[in-house]
Amino acid sequence: MLIDTHCHLDASEFDADREQVANAAWSAGVKRIVIPAVEVANFSTVCELAHDIQGGAYALGIHPLFVARARDEDLEVLRQSVISAMDDPLFVAIGEIGLDFFVPEISSGQARERQEYFYDVQLALAAEFDLPVLVHVRRSQDIVLKYLRRRTGVRCGIAHAFNGSAQQAQGFVERGFALGLGGAMTFERALQIRRHAVDIGLEHLVLETDAPDIPPAWLHAPNRRNSPDQLPRIADVLAELRGVDVQEVVRATTSTAYRVIPRLAAAGQP
Numbered sequence: 001m002l003i004d005t006h007c008h009l010d011a012s013e014f015d016a017d018r019e020q021v022a023n024a025a026w027s028a029g030v031k032r033i034v035i036p037a038v039e040v041a042n043f044s045t046v047c048e049l050a051h052d053i054q055g056g057a058y059a060l061g062i063h064p065l066f067v068a069r070a071r072d073e074d075l076e077v078l079r080q081s082v083i084s085a086m087d088d089p090l091f092v093a094i095g096e097i098g099l100d101f102f103v104p105e106i107s108s109g110q111a112r113e114r115q116e117y118f119y120d121v122q123l124a125l126a127a128e129f130d131l132p133v134l135v136h137v138r139r140s141q142d143i144v145l146k147y148l149r150r151r152t153g154v155r156c157g158i159a160h161a162f163n164g165s166a167q168q169a170q171g172f173v174e175r176g177f178a179l180g181l182g183g184a185m186t187f188e189r190a191l192q193i194r195r196h197a198v199d200i201g202l203e204h205l206v207l208e209t210d211a212p213d214i215p216p217a218w219l220h221a222p223n224r225r226n227s228p229d230q231l232p233r234i235a236d237v238l239a240e241l242r243g244v245d246v247q248e249v250v251r252a253t254t255s256t257a258y259r260v261i262p263r264l265a266a267a268g269q270p
Helices: 018-027 040-052 064-069 073-085 109-128 141-150 166-174 191-199 228-242 246-260 262-267
Strands: 002-004 030-036 056-060 091-100 133-138 157-160 177-181 205-207
Touching: 002 205, 002 228, 002 246, 018 030, 018 228, 030 040, 030 091, 030 228, 040 056, 040 073, 056 073, 064 091, 064 109, 073 091, 073 109, 091 109, 091 141, 091 157, 091 262, 109 133, 109 141, 133 141, 141 166, 166 177, 166 191, 177 191, 177 246, 191 228, 205 228, 205 246, 228 246, 246 262
Parallel strands: 002 030, 030 056, 056 091, 091 133, 133 157, 157 177, 177 205
Antiparallel strands: none
16 A cells, blocks of 8 residues: 655645545555645644545644744644644644745745744644654755754654755654655656665655645646646656565555654554
């Protein structure tokens, strides 16, 4: 069975056919889809969706790209939402959280400080409740790692859409994290990501789509919407790059997903 460890199935791009998309993924062998929240406004949405689809699971957090419109009080809303969700077996992580230093407007000054503040508070929350984190690391790997080293109570998680250096990859692995690989890996020009796909132990990798974003190479304009049913072909690419049977990739990445998201394993197979 395949696990899509990061899929924004609640996004508006799926409003017209969300049920069909989820069913197509299930039929393709994707038996778990982790749906991370991005702001307080969609906490209930991701929870309800995870319960509505076969194999759904969800995470709660405030995404760095949404920090600018978040209020300080939202962090307390998150904490109370986590407390309420702890008895829900489909609630599995804090996420999507992290830092984004790709967007110039939020990469310096007070905007960056606020990103880092929200990230650190959410890490503290994950440590308090012994939850893994799904971290956004776009051009921010070193600072994301700096905070993780401070928050020793955060024992595991996923560096989502990882595209850092080998040294940074090792930093996440040493912290008990897996690296998320998805559509970007399918492009031949993505040399660094493809090197990681080969050089890093398979036991430290998980699969993801980030749907509807980061479409794989075979989805062409005008409709390049990514979807979780693309995960089997992404697994095929990883197997081809490593020169192994795809079933080895499926077994290993599923096992790793269960290791770095323990509540997902506790929930069992859907």
